[in-house]
Amino acid sequence: MTFDAFEVVPAVDVQDGEVVQLVAGERGTGRQYGDPVEAATRWVEAGAETLHLVDLDGAFEGARANADAIGRILDATDVGVQVGGGIRTVEDATDLLERGVDRVILGTAAVETPEIVGEISAEHPGSVVVSLDAKDGEVVVEGWTEGTGLDPVEAAGRYADLGAGAILFTNVDVEGQQTGVRTEPVRELAASVDIPIIASGGVADVEDVVELRDAGAAAVVVGTALYEGNFTLEEAQQAVA
Structure with a gap:
């Protein structure tokens, strides 16, 4: 998987059939932003080249629960x-891949059964994004509720060797809070592997987007800051053009 240029990727996180943005990954803290299809269409019309879709109920419960909404998108x-x-x-x-999804994001499954990354990648090269969600510097799973003892940099190397096409790194400590990003973990990850790093968590303004690009990320996922109108997708894209 490659990115021809740095991408700003809008997030469409779905819970109970509606767009929701959580604060620090805590269930029940979400603010609702309406119909997922309307949100996705709006971002595409605004110039999005990629959409980041997350089934939040699936992340917490361990089984896909919003397949209908994602299918409609x-x-x-x-x-x-x-x-x-x-x-x-x-x-x-x-x-999902046969349905037309370009990349599948594996978090808990990749941690619990790492070989799944290689199995999927063998049939669909470059299609697996391994999600390394970090809280207090430790990879967490099960909807960010359980620690694993894994160091993100060490884990990234392992999954790159298994065939992952990219790493999605979410800093749960700042996720959804619009308090600014922490670039050092992204810089360390980008320096440690040859596959793209997709950064997520804490973006509050366009300067945060630029900082993540400069730290070595190939793309950034943005949710709350876009939904709250802190800046437009076009403004973010122009800042990193």
Whole structure:
């Protein structure tokens, strides 16, 4: 998986069929932003080249729960799509990839059964994004509720060797808080592996987007700051053009 240029990727996180943005990954802290298809269409019309879709119920419960909403987004849009949340098996991933998803995001499944990364990548090279969500410098899983003892840099190297196409790094400590990004973890990850790093968490303004690019990220996922109107997608894209 490669990025021809730095991408700003809008997030469409779905809970109970609606767009929701959580604060620090805590269930129940979310603010609702309406219909997922309307949100996705709005970002595409604003110039998004890729959409980041997450089934939050799936992430917490361990099984995909918003497949209908994600399917409707796939039907309504014609840009690249990466999907995460509740993907626990090769069959789950294959179903999404055959449905037209470009990249599947594996978090808990990759930690619990690392070989799944290689199995999916063998049939669909470059399609697996491993999600390394870090809280207090430790990779967490099960919807950010359980620690693993894993160091993000060491884990990234392991998954790169297994065939992952990219690493999605979310700093849970600042996720959804619009308090600014922490670039050092992103810089360390980007320096440690040859596959792209997609950064997420804490973006409050356009300067944060630029800082993540300068830290070595290939793309940044932005949610709350876009929904709250801190800046437009076009403004962010122009800042890193």
